[in-house]
Amino acid sequence: MIRTPYPLEADLGMGWYVTDTPGTGGVLRATPEDFQVEEVPLDAPADEGPYLICRLTKRNWEHQHAMKSIASAMGISHRRIAWAGTKDKNAVTTQYISIYGVDEETVAGVHLKEIELEPVGRSQHQLALGGLTGNRFSITVRGCTGPDLRATVEACTAAAAAGFPNYFGLQRFGVVRPVTHLVGREILRGDYRAAVETYVGLAFPDESPEVQETRRTFLETGEPGPAIAALPNHLGFEKAVLSGLAGAPGDYAAALKNLPPKLLSMFVSAYQSWLFNRVLSMRLADGTDLDDPLPGERLLFANGREDTVTEKNKRIVSVHMKRGRCAVALFMPGSEPRESVGRDDERMIALLDEDGITAEDFARAADFVGLRYKGTLRPIAVRADVTAEVVGQDVGLAFSLPPGHYATTVCREFMKADPHAMI
Structure with missing residues (x-):
């Protein structure tokens, strides 16, 4: 493992790389076309319902600004638009949005630069955050300066299949102003x-x-x-x-x-993300591998079931993890108190105590922003089947990730560059 040399990453809890390669360096988003994202929807749209489902492709648009501009062009409130995932600004992104109470003709009248909006069906329900299968990424890192690019890329590609730290990326906290x-x-x-x-x-x-x-x-x-x-x-x-x-x-x-309510709710979510990053970095600082389950740690199974690692079940847990059936996870705290079951929980509680924040505060904040914060488990590792190509001083990466996982978290292990080179 290598400790990050970048103060910004350290401040946001992203303290470590698990690969020992020198890094490719380079710039992640020389143009928006170098960072392409395609959302994989959870369900196919239906033929009826009050919500019009549209495929939205945009280039170099900040997410909230795009939604407000689309709403303005249709003469409706932006609160009538919902989505399953928030996408980056400096990118070419394709995703799905639901719009309440509009018809195809209204959508056809939307003419915004570098935005394409295509109706694809209807639904009885609006889209909700996290309601997607995942995202497909096609990324080019330009002007790489690291030594022996091919060896670095090969090593990181193999390591990605085993797992990188599942940090929340810089976008979660604000690109220009991480606040x-x-x-x-x-x-x-x-x-x-x-x-x-x-x-x-x-x-x-x-x-x-x-x-x-x-x-x-x-x-x-x-x-x-x-x-x-x-x-x-x-x-x-x-x-x-x-x-x-x-x-x-x-x-x-x-x-x-x-x-906007969704932006307001993201502030509290970002605080939870910051806690997750910090506790994950503490675990890595102990020298514990991502695929090494320790007694007292929480487990999250593919079907959503939760469990705890014990001395008795540790061996079978390791087998399940290798087969992709479960993962070690950290509990991100919320309004529902949970019993502390291990060292990671104790660390999370200590950080909350340091900030003077309790479960009751999450409940009050939920009332304020209009979104529940019950607390949730998040896997500590992100695994990706990466297809990589080196062309001169450029590196191309293609992979898919589940919802809520960050492509920049994968890219930072390859690049080991200043985070400003990835925005």
């Missing part, structure tokens, strides 16, 4: 003012100097008006929060609720 988990922590604490100040006021060096200065000024003064005027239009969500604050001074909770 979503910090906002989520403040929401869980019930400190809505701190949540607003973090979301709007925390500046990062990858932003323009003007935007950084506007954020700092807002932190110092607390005045929303000048920030609304100064922030560029592409920061529409920050402006929406500020507009809410201008309309109801001091009501930071109401200001946050000016955000």
